[in-house]
Amino acid sequence: MTERLVSHLRYAALAVPDFQTERDFFVDYWGLTEVHAEDGLSYLAAEGSSEPFILRLRRDDKRIDLVGFAVANRADLHALADKLHTEGVQFVHDPQELTGFSGGYGFRVFDGDGRVLEFSTGYQTREARKIREREPIPAKLSHVVFNSANLNQSAQWYIDHLDFSISDSLTRPDGADMMHFMRCNTTHHSVAIAMGPHHSLHHLSFEMRGIEEWMRGAGKILRSGARMIWGPGRHNAGDNTFAYFLSPAGNTIEYTTELSVLDEETWEPHRLNIKEVSNQDQWGTAQEMSELIARESFNDIDKGLFVAPPV
Numbered sequence: 001m002t003e004r005l006v007s008h009l010r011y012a013a014l015a016v017p018d019f020q021t022e023r024d025f026f027v028d029y030w031g032l033t034e035v036h037a038e039d040g041l042s043y044l045a046a047e048g049s050s051e052p053f054i055l056r057l058r059r060d061d062k063r064i065d066l067v068g069f070a071v072a073n074r075a076d077l078h079a080l081a082d083k084l085h086t087e088g089v090q091f092v093h094d095p096q097e098l099t100g101f102s103g104g105y106g107f108r109v110f111d112g113d114g115r116v117l118e119f120s121t122g123y124q125t126r127e128a129r130k131i132r133e134r135e136p137i138p139a140k141l142s143h144v145v146f147n148s149a150n151l152n153q154s155a156q157w158y159i160d161h162l163d164f165s166i167s168d169s170l171t172r173p174d175g176a177d178m179m180h181f182m183r184c185n186t187t188h189h190s191v192a193i194a195m196g197p198h199h200s201l202h203h204l205s206f207e208m209r210g211i212e213e214w215m216r217g218a219g220k221i222l223r224s225g226a227r228m229i230w231g232p233g234r235h236n237a238g239d240n241t242f243a244y245f246l247s248p249a250g251n252t253i254e255y256t257t258e259l260s261v262l263d264e265e266t267w268e269p270h271r272l273n274i275k276e277v278s279n280q281d282q283w284g285t286a287q288e289m290s291e292l293i294a295r296e297s298f299n300d301i302d303k304g305l306f307v308a309p310p311v
Contacts, residue, residue, distance in 0.1 A: 003163075004162070004163045004164075004184055004185070005071055005072075005076045005077075005079055005080040005083070005162075005163070006069045006070070006071060006080070006119065006162050006163070006164075006184045007069075007070045007071060007072050007184070007185065008069065008070050008184065008185055008187075008190065009067070009068075009069055009070075009141060009143065009144065009184070009190040009191070010051055010054070010068040010069055010070050010118075010120070010141075011051060011053055011054045011055060011056060011067070011068045011141060012054070012055055012056070012064070012066075012067050012068075012141065012144050012204055013055075013056035013057075013058065013064075013065035013066045013067070013068070013309070014055070014056070014057055014058070014062075014063070014064060014065060014201070014249075014251065015057075015058045015059070015060035015061060015062060015063045015064075015065050015304070015309065016057060016058075016059070016060075016062055016249040016251075017059070017060070017061060017062060017249070018248060018249060019040060019042070019057060019058070019059035021248045021249075022057055022247060022248050022249045023042045023044075023057050025224075025226075025247055025248050026044055026055065026057070026247075027044065029220065029221060029224040029226070030138070030206070030221070030247075030253070031046075031047075031136065031137030031138055031217065031220075032044035032045065032046060032054070032055060032137075032138065033045045033046070033047060035052065035053055035101075035126065036053070036101045038101075040058060040059035040060075041056065041057070041058050041059075041311065042056070042057045042058075043055075043056050043101050043102075044056070044057070045126060046137075046138045046139055046140050046141065046206070047128070047129055047131060047137060047138075047139070048128055048129065048130065048131045048138070048139030048140055048209070049126075049128050049139065049140040049141070050125045050126060050127070050128040051125065051126070051140070051141070052101070052102035052123060052124055052125060052126050053101070053102065054138075054140065054141035054206075055141070055204070058309070058311070060309075061303055062249060062250075062300055062303065063302055063303045063304030063307075063309075064115055064116075064200075064201050064302050064304050065116065065304060065309040066108065066115070066116035066117060066118050066309060067115065067116075067117055067118070067144055067191075068117075068118040068119075068120060069117065069118065069119050069120075069184070070119075070120060070121065071106075071119050071120065071121045072121065073121055073122075074095075074105060074121055074122065076121070077095060077105065077106065077107070077119060077120075077121050078095060080119060081094065081095050081107050081119075083161070084109055084161055087160070087161055089109050089110070089161055090109060090110045090306075091107065091108070091109050091110075092107075092108035092109060092110065092116060092308045093107055093108055094107050095107045098120060098123070100311060102123045102124045103122075103123050103124055104120040104121060104122045104123030104124070105120065105121055105122045105123075106118055106119050106120030106121065106123075107119055108308065110306055111154070111157055111158070112150075112153060112154055112156075112157030113146070113148055113150065113154050113157075113199045113305065114199065114302075114304075114305030114306035114307075115146065115199075115302070115304070115305065116304065116308055116309065131208075131209040131213065133209075133212070133213075134212055134213060134216055135209065135213060136208070136213055136216035136217035136219075136220050137208075137213075137217065138206035138207060138208060138217075138255070139207050139208060139209050140206070140207045141204070141205070141206060141207070142190075142205040142206055142207040142240075142254075142256050142259055143189050143190050143191060143192060143204075143205045143259075144190070144191055144192075144201075144203075144204055144205070145191070145192040145193070145194060145201075145202035145203050145204075145205070146191070146192075146193050146194070146199070146200070146201065146202055147193075147194050147195075147196025147197075147198065147199060147200045147201070147202045147297070147298060147299065148193050148194070148195065148196060148199055149195075149196060149197065149198055149199060151177055151178075151179075151180065151193055151194070151195040152177055152180075154193050155180040155182065155193050158182055158191060158193075159182075162184065163184075164182040164183060164184050164191065165182065165183050165264075166180050166181065166182055166269050167181045167182065167183050167188045167189055167237070167238070167262065167267070167269060168181045168188070168189075168236075168237040168238070168269055168270045168271075168272060169181070169237075169269065169270070169271050169272065170237060170272050170273075170274055170279070171271050171272065171273045171274070172273070172274065173273065173274065173275040175273065177195065178194065178195050178274065179192060179193065179194040179195065179237075180192060180193050181237050181238060183262070186261050186262050186263075186264060187259060187260075187261055187262075188237075188238040188239075188240075188259055188260040188261070188262055189237075189238060189259075194297075196298050197298060198298070198301045198302075199301070199302050199305055200298065200299040200300060200301055200302045201251055201252075201299050201302065202252065202297050202298075202299065203244065203251070203252035203253060203254050203297055204251065204252075204253050204254070205253075205254040205255075205256050206253070206254065206255055206256070207256055207257060207259065208255055208256065208257040209257070210257055210258070211241065211257060211258070213257070214232075214241055214243070214255055214256070214257040215232065217243075217255045218231070218232055218243040218255055221243075221245050221255070226245045226246065226247075227245065227246050228243060228244065228245050229244050229245065229246060229252065229293060229296040229297070230242065230243075230244040230286055230287070230289070230293050230296075231243035231244055231285075231286050232285055232286060233280075233281035233282070233283050233284075233285050233286030234281060234282045234283045234285075235280075235281070235282070236272055236278060236279045236280075236282055237270070237272055237279070238259050238260050239258065239259070239260045239282075240256045240257065240258055240259040240260070241255075241256055241257050241258060242254055242255075242256055242281075242286070243255045243256075244296075244297070246296070250299065250300070251299065252296065252297040252299065274289060
């Protein structure tokens, strides 16, 4: 089994111009809990997660601010920082005490495409609770997916520098690479990278307790007036359910459940061609993937590449 210094995905941080509308949507409809707020900042937690927050929203021009990952302890964190320095990765800042909400100790870098990644340890956690039967709220942040104009180069950065592994890949009808699903632990993927016309956020995915809660959540969001752009269905890669919506800011967000947990000793990656419709949706309940659907998640060009957020 691969020994990795990154333990798991913690949170995503996004900047949006209509901050209050986006914040209200995630609290009033999507099912997150605001645990801390400052002027133009909102920290949102999932009731089923011990992470202090899983989504941070900030008032500004639309961009990905950063994606946060956890490291087990300070020794591992310094080992990772030393490794990345040796490999020539560009740092935002070296390991230091983190002064923002939930504290901790960590550092930030730019990935190969210019997104900011944070690695931290020793931060304050919160008491998670078991999501009740039929309760249509997220249990945790499942994964984050990026669009990249340099798909294979971008994926290789995570392999070379963070020891991520490719679990599965989607290919186009002509066999060319289309999407890589990447893991930092036994969960099938916590990061995925899709081929896109530019670098941007593809989607954020939130894990529900189970199928019943996932369906009830999707229905609740439909009744809120949000548009479902794809789903409901069940992916082949990861074997997880999907229902994709657009947030008020135009970011694609997903309710999912039952994402695969792998035996890394025996798992072999698959190359799944989307011309086989069951590789898109095993159930056949979602409309077949098309250029129009794919374009919904291209999103706006990320204005935050190689520009660190102010917080």
